Each structure stands twice: as structure tokens, then as C-alpha cells.
Amino acid sequence: MDLDRRKFLLGSAGVAAATLTPMWLGADAAFAEPRPDGKIITSAVAMKYLRIGNARWSSKTAVRKSYAPAGVPLEEGQWPIAAIVSCADSRVQPDELFDLAPANLFVVRNAGNVIDDDVLGSLEYAVEHLGVTLIVAMGHSGCGAVKAAEAVITGGKMPGGHVDALVNHISPALKALPVGHSIDQAVAANAKQSRDLILSESSMLEEAKAKGELRIVGATYSIPTRKVAFL
């Protein structure tokens, strides 16, 4: 990616982003590369699109909105507005629950939304090559993978096979919780752990965040209410 172009242009106005102060940036990732349509999707813009999309989904007024550059054929590239790390649970479809059309979200999924090298590589690709400024690590209510880890840390046997790897990824988040915690608390703790691991395990993503080019948030999705809560 052309870092100079990404850092110093703000769309057709051509305003120099370099003149903006870190205080102005706050927690937002404001350095974003203009797309073919001239729009700039900062993390604040992406968060707004995710929030209003989920509001449509939860109120059952979904329209499958698209923010992809208008008039640009899909075969010419992709400009997703955010990357989502989600559980593979069949009831949790990120494109659907954020009410977005194809080519809008870069989604990485596995059981328990855990962070491993393949997930990190996918996220680094999304940030470095697709210009993504927002990553959401999202768990969900009643997660079977979290329940499996919960069963093990309360004295049960390991599930066996490669499911053990998932349990090993999730368990540290649960061990830090007080005795008697709820499954909702466990799901939130696991999502926060994934959020934090993205930064601590990837120097490339940590650097992007330090430069004001990336924001990473945790979230949980409630299957019964259809609502996403950002952590």
C-alpha cells in the first residue's frame, strides 16, 4: 500500500492530514485511504455504519445496504468498511446482522472467534492491502465453544481432537473471571481477549493503531434480541 498516499490525502479536498494533531484523532483511526469514489471510511464512519445496520437488523427493517464504491465492478477490487472476527456459529452471520451486502465486510470466522496465526494473517491483509480501519472481535450469546472451555476449567475433560485447541485459546479469558460468572460474562471476556490479542500478537497491526490508521473493538451479539453490544 502507498503509505504516503494513505497518510497525507483526505479525499478530493486534498487536505493534508499531517496537519491534524493526535488530540484531534482521539480513539478514532482517521488516516484512511480514499477509495475509487473519493470516499474515506475512517473507523468512526465504519462504526456508524455497523451500528445503524445492526439497528435495522434488530428492528427487522433490514435492507442489505451497500457502501461499496458505486459504479466499480466487483472484479476490480474490494474496499470493505471493516473486518470482523466472528464465531462460526450458523446463527451468527456478520453480513446479515450488520445488514450489509456482499463486498462490505471482510469476515474471518472460527468456533469461538479465537485468534491464531491464520486469523492474524487475514487481518493484516485486510488492513495493509484493503485499507480497513476498523476490526471488530465479536462473540455471541450461548457460544458452544465458550461453553466447552467453561466445562473444562470447572473440572470437565478436554473435548478431544482439534477442539482442544479452541479450548486452549479460550480458557485464559475465563480463568480471569470470578467464580460463579455467567456465560454472558464468559462470552464478553473471550471477545475482549481476542480484541487484545490482535494487538499484542501482531506488531504490524499494533503499528497501524499507533499511527492512527486502525481501531480495534470487542463486541457481543445477542441471538434472541439480534442486537450487537460494543465492549
Ligand SMILES: [Zn+2]
Ligand atoms: Zn460460538
